[in-house]
Amino acid sequence: MELRHLISFLAIAEELHFGRAAARLHLAQPSLSQHLRRLERSVGVELVARNSHSVRLTPAGEAFLDLAREIVAKVDQAGQVARAAADGRTGTLRIGYNFPAGQRILPATLAALDHRHPGVDVEMHELRTGPQLSALADGKLDVALVYGKPPGTLHSRRLLRLPLVAVVGHRHPWAGRERVPFSDLAGESCVLFRRAQSAAMYDTILSAARTSGIQLTIADEVDDPGATAILAAVKPVVGFASAARGVSGPGRTTSVALYDPVPVLDLYAAWSAAQNPLVTAFLDCLPAPGSLQP
Structure with a gap:
């Protein structure tokens, strides 16, 4: 059973006239008749009764009509969906992000994506940099x-450059200070993320220590920002966070700016070299370079 034979049958069923049906499909009438005969052989029953005076559907043809319409409509819908997916207008986009991206990048970007491509679904996964890159390499993002x-x-x-700040508990001597020189960390116990979780942050902190001429005392290494905040709240240690996360307030920790040098991190969007129209649609919705302030 071929799609073109179903289309010919539908034209005959709706026109009940071979000449008009052939003209509608831009076919020669003998070709239209041949399509119908082949369809009837495929189904095994007569679908259209015709003589020199009239054309009508048989009971089998009446029963066949609605399902034939559904099949042709589904094929047409499948083509539309495929074209939309090829253009990046439909499908599911899997996005990994960290806290600053969730605060500074994604709200406006996803709003623009939804406005331009409402058929695109988004799966969001908040992860550290290391796990994100692994998931990207494995095809999971x-x-x-x-x-x-x-x-x-x-x-x-x-996308954005962010300074790192120190995170301390409210009983820490730094809690009342707006900023401290990085070299003051020489006398402090520090909490770092494990390098596998965020290599760029780890390396930026150690590079700033070398520039300051000090060696950090690393009291603990953790996997997530929540653990850093807990340790800083209950122990006399210094943690680190991006300025987007390290906000002073009435909680158990506060942030203190670092300078001389100011450790900074760049936030990037990363994607596979394989062409993906959904990724292209997302990238087109990202803020323009230079439009975001630290």
Whole structure:
């Protein structure tokens, strides 16, 4: 059973006239008749009764009509969906992100994506940079919003530069200070993220220590920002966070700016080299370079 034979049958059923049906499909009438005969042989019953005076559907043809319409409509719908997916107008986009991206990048970007491509669904996964890059390499994410320039095997775009701040508990001597020189960390116990979780942050902190001529005392290494905040709240240690996360307030920790040097991190969008129209649609909705302030 061929799609063109179903289309010919539907034209005959709706026109009940071979000449008009052939003209509608831009076919010669003998070709239309041949399509019907082949369809009837495929189904095994007569679908259209015709003589020199009239054309009508048989009971089998009446029963066949609605399902034939559904089949042709589904094929047409499948084509529309495929074209929309090829253009990046439908499908599911899997996005990894960290806290600053969730605060500074995604709200406006996803609003623009929904406005331009309402048929696109988004799956969001908040992860550290290391797990995001692993998921991207494994094909589990389509886009990653991460700290540091990704490996050369990936495409990337720099979005934002953020300073790092110190995170301390309210009983820490630094809690009342607005900023401290990085060299003051020489006398402090520090909490870092494990390098596998965020290599760019880890390396930026150690690089700033070398620039300051000090060696950090690393009291603990953790996997997530919540653990950093808990340790800083209950122990006399210094943690680190991006300025987007480290906000002073009435909670158990506060942030203190660092300077001389100011450790900074670049936030990047990363994606696979494989062409994906959904990724292209997402990238087109990202803020223009330079439009975001630290």
